[in-house]
Amino acid sequence: MKYDLHVHTYNSPCSTLRPETILRIAKKVKLDGIAVADHNTIKGGIEVSKANKNKDFEVIPSIEVSTNRGHVLGLYVNKEIRSRDFFDVVDEIKKQGGIVILAHPFRLLPHLRSKVKGIDVRKYLDGVECYNSRTSYFSNRSAIKFAERFNLAKTGGSDAHFSFEIGRCITLFDCDIVKAIKQRKTRVEGSNITGLFGSMLSGFVKIIPRRR
Numbered sequence: 039m040k041y042d043l044h045v046h047t048y049n050s051p052c053s054t055l056r057p058e059t060i061l062r063i064a065k066k067v068k069l070d071g072i073a074v075a076d077h078n079t080i081k082g083g084i085e086v087s088k089a090n091k092n093k094d095f096e097v098i099p100s101i102e103v104s105t106n107r108g109h110v111l112g113l114y115v116n117k118e119i120r121s122r123d124f125f126d127v128v129d130e131i132k133k134q135g136g137i138v139i140l141a142h143p144f145r146l147l148p149h150l151r152s153k154v155k156g157i158d159v160r161k162y163l164d165g166v167e168c169y170n171s172r173t174s175y176f177s178n179r180s181a182i183k184f185a186e187r188f189n190l191a192k193t194g195g196s197d198a199h200f201s202f203e204i205g206r207c208i209t210l211f212d213c214d215i216v217k218a219i220k221q222r223k224t225r226v227e228g229s230n231i232t233g234l235f236g237s238m239l240s241g242f243v244k245i246i247p248r249r250r
C-alpha cells in the first residue's frame with residue numbers, strides 16, 4: 039500500500055488545495071490513502087474525509103500542530119487541539135487514539151526544526167517523518183538515522199500545499215497502516231525535486247488575499 043501521510047488543504051494559510059482536487063490527484067498518482075493534516079486545525083481532514091466516496095481509498099483525518107518543540111503530526115485526530123505545548127499535544131493525540139509523528143525534524147529553518155534533545159522520544163513518539171518532499175536530502179537522511187537510533191517508525195509525506203506536490207513522498211506498508219507503524223514495518227520513498235518551488239509558492243499565497 040502507498041500512502042502520502044502529510045497533505046495540506048486551503049484551511050492552511052499557505053495552501054490552496056481543495057478537497058476534490060486532493061482526491062482527484064491522489065487517484066491519478068495511484069495512492070491508496072492520505073493523511074490530511076492542516077496547520078493547527080482538523081478542518082481539512084474532516085472535509086476531505088467527507089468528500090471521499092471511494093471505499094478503497096483511506097483519508098486519515100489529521101493535524102499538524104506547531105508546538106514549542108517543532109511540528110507534530112497527529113494521525114487519526116477528530117477533535118481540535120488547542121495547546122501548543124509539545125507534551126500536552128502528544129497527550130491529546132494519544133487520548134484521541136491517534137498516532138504521533140515528529141514532522142520534518144531536521145528542516146533547516148529554525149522554527150520548523152524539532153527541539154527534542156534530552157527527551158526520551160521513545161516514550162512520546164510512534165514515528166518520525168523521514169521523507170518530506172520540502173526537506174533537503176541531508177535533513178531527510180538525518181531523520182532516517184534518528185528514527186533508526188530510537189526504533190521509531192519511518193513515515194513519508196509530501197507536505198503538499200499544491201497539487202503538483204501530492205504523492206512526491208510516500209509511506210509503503212503491507213495491510214494496515216496503524217499496525218505497520220506500531221510494529222515499525224513501514225518503508226519510505228520519494229523525492230524533493232519540487233520542494234523548493236512549493237515552499238516559495240507557499241510564501242507567496244500566504245500574503246495574497248484569496249477566495250475560499
Ligand SMILES: [Zn+2]
Nearest residue numbers: 102109141142
Ligand atoms: Zn510542518
Ligand SMILES: [Zn+2]
Nearest residue numbers: 044046102197
Ligand atoms: Zn506540513
